[in-house]
Amino acid sequence: MVPMYANAYMVIYEEKQVLQRYKSNILSYYKFIDDLLIIWNKLVEEAQNMVQELNQLQTPVRFTAEISAEKVHYLDLQITVGPSKLQYSLYTKPTDRNTILHYQSAHPRALKNSLPKAQFLRVIRNNSDVQTMETQITEMKTKFLQRGYNCHILETALQEAQKMRAVEIKSKSSEWCSQCYISKHPLK
Known part of the structure; x- marks a missing residue:
């Protein structure tokens, strides 16, 4: 029961706190349980500011982020910005x-x-x-x-x-x- 409530809370949270506030900066938004992949169309510093602002809200939700203009890891993927499109490959953690x-x-x-x-x-x-x-x-x-x-x-x-x-x-x-x-x- 608890995961169902947590997921319901996050759907509302994301809609209100993330998507409404930053929709104009987001090209694509993917979610798997509590892992988000946001393709951002602004500067890296602005993405870092978004995470910092979200973490300062008076809510129990805290984000960790991997922000890069070249490549990121999402679930078991390494996603790299190619010359004309995103490239992806299987990612395994160094450990x-x-x-x-x-x-x-x-x-x-x-x-x-x-x-x-x-x-x-x-x-x-x-x-x-x-x-x-x-x-x-x-x-x-x-x-x-x-x-x-x-x-x-x-x-x-x-x-x-x-x-x-x-x-x-x-x-x-x-x-x-x-x-x-x-x-x-x-x-x-």
Whole structure:
């Protein structure tokens, strides 16, 4: 029950405190639970001022922010400003360790065999640049090999993930913000 009330509070808070005050400065606004991605059309200093002003309000809400004109991290994405559009790639925190389920664990084989496909699909979906994607696929393969997965399982999983992504693109569901539960706030 508590998360539902917290989400309801934040919807009202964001509408009143963020969107009404700063709508003219916001190009796009994305939200996943309590993580916001705001594409800002003013100076970096003005974005920093917005966060500072919001944190000074007499409310229980406090923001931390990663503000940059070049790149930011949002969920498991690194978003970079390219020459003509935003580029994105899979992001893992510097403290990330290889905690993939070991293949020798007592978990059902079907579960263990599905993990590589899911992770390869995540790498493929979360990259706008083919070269970066290929590098990250190689890194992901290495992680699975270190955890006892064999090459045949990994190659099969990669092929299945690539086929799934091709079907998604063909059906035009390729925009990253339409995946999962990220909602794009309509700026009226």
